[in-house]
Amino acid sequence: MTEIDFGSHFSTLLATLAHKALSPKSRLNWIYLLSALIMALYAYRTYDLPGKRRSLREYLFPRSVWLHSSALTDYLFVAVTLPAWSLLVVPTLMSAPQVSQHLLSAIQNWLGPAAPNATPTATIALLYSAALIIATDFKLYWVHRLMHRVPMLWEFHKVHHSAEVLTPISFYRSHPVDMLLQAMAEAIITGFVTATFLYVFPQGLAPVTILGVNVFRFAFYLFGANLRHSHIWLSFGPAVEHVVISPAQHQIHHSSDPRHFDRNFGSEFAVWDWIFGTLYVPQRQETLSLGLGKEETRRLGSAWQLLINPFRAVARRASAAAIGGSPVR
Numbered sequence: 389m390t391e392i393d394f395g396s397h398f399s400t401l402l403a404t405l406a407h408k409a410l411s412p413k414s415r416l417n418w419i420y421l422l423s424a425l426i427m428a429l430y431a432y433r434t435y436d437l438p439g440k441r442r443s444l445r446e447y448l449f450p451r452s453v454w455l456h457s458s459a460l461t462d463y464l465f466v467a468v469t470l471p472a473w474s475l476l477v478v479p480t481l482m483s484a485p486q487v488s489q490h491l492l493s494a495i496q497n498w499l500g501p502a503a504p505n506a507t508p509t510a511t512i513a514l515l516y517s518a519a520l521i522i523a524t525d526f527k528l529y530w531v532h533r534l535m536h537r538v539p540m541l542w543e544f545h546k547v548h549h550s551a552e553v554l555t556p557i558s559f560y561r562s563h564p565v566d567m568l569l570q571a572m573a574e575a576i577i578t579g580f581v582t583a584t585f586l587y588v589f590p591q592g593l594a595p596v597t598i599l600g601v602n603v604f605r606f607a608f609y610l611f612g613a614n615l616r617h618s619h620i621w622l623s624f625g626p627a628v629e630h631v632v633i634s635p636a637q638h639q640i641h642h643s644s645d646p647r648h649f650d651r652n653f654g655s656e657f658a659v660w661d662w663i664f665g666t667l668y669v670p671q672r673q674e675t676l677s678l679g680l681g682k683e684e685t686r687r688l689g690s691a692w693q694l695l696i697n698p699f700r701a702v703a704r705r706a707s708a709a710a711i712g713g714s715p716v717r
């Protein structure tokens with residue numbers, strides 16, 4: 389009989405968390421957590437108005453959020469899934485270099501080799517960095533929207549929406565199937581962009597990076613990525629929120645108010661929501677309640693249920709041949 393080695397799992401978890409805190413490629417890197425803290429201090433002065441003024445500690449770390457049963461479930465869920473995801477699942481997937489290599493060969497066979505051109509390396513690097521971030525974000529928008537609209541996929545994405553409070557850890561409250569689909573789509577879109585650029589600019593290719601991270605993604609992580617999953621309301625103002633998704637807009641995406649359903653699917657840019665009619669721009673600070681309601685909370689209340697119940701729900705749907713129909717949130 390196979391035994392689960394909890395000691396080994398725990399040391400893998402610690403190594404994974406240490407890596408996430410130190411790697412600039414992780415949104416939990418200390419630099420991004422520090423910048424989120426600075427932005428939270430700005431929000432404290434701006435939004436936590438006199439009359440409901442709380443101490444800074446109560447504002448940043450309320451027990452009602454960080455020790456809420458939903459948050460505790462997040463921590464346990466992440467403790468179980470994160471090491472497996474980081475160390476086992478991702479490396480076995482198809483990778484962007486594999487996809488780009490195959491696509492590049494196909495394009496070259498189809499169109500013949502491209503002639504080298506005199507475009508400056510810095511221009512290529514900047515164009516490539518921007519193309520990667522725009523294409524990836526476009527992919528995130530549509531995969532996310534499909535996750536909401538296709539009933540079978542919604543069963544898996546519900547895991548993320550079942551959180552009743554948000555902390556930066558809630559970002560990782562995503563079912564492995566949800567993450568797997570996003571990772572596969574990411575490999576395809578990144579491979580597609582890279583193959584196209586390698587064909588047009590055969591002289592070589594490298595994105596503009598800061599600490600090894602695409603400069604545009606670095607900016608996204610730096611400017612409040614970790615506040616999107618938090619209790620701290622921070623709006624960028626209506627004009628900017630048509631272009632870039634603010635923390636407040638993503639919190640609205642998690643709202644249980646029907647007015648907010650299926651709004652703000654975007655990850656970094658709001659333009660996709662704006663173009664395709666799913667944008668919600670708050671006009672003032674809103675008090676939100678989050679989650680999916682009592683029934684779903686009962687069904688998705690523990691780490692084990694978060695992992696297993698989506699498969700059960702999909703099996704039920706399949707056996708009832710009840711796929712399709714009206715959009716299910």
Ligand SMILES: [Zn+2]
Pocket residue numbers: 532536545549641
């Ligand atoms: Zn969603």
Ligand SMILES: [Zn+2]
Pocket residue numbers: 548559617638642
């Ligand atoms: Zn979210």
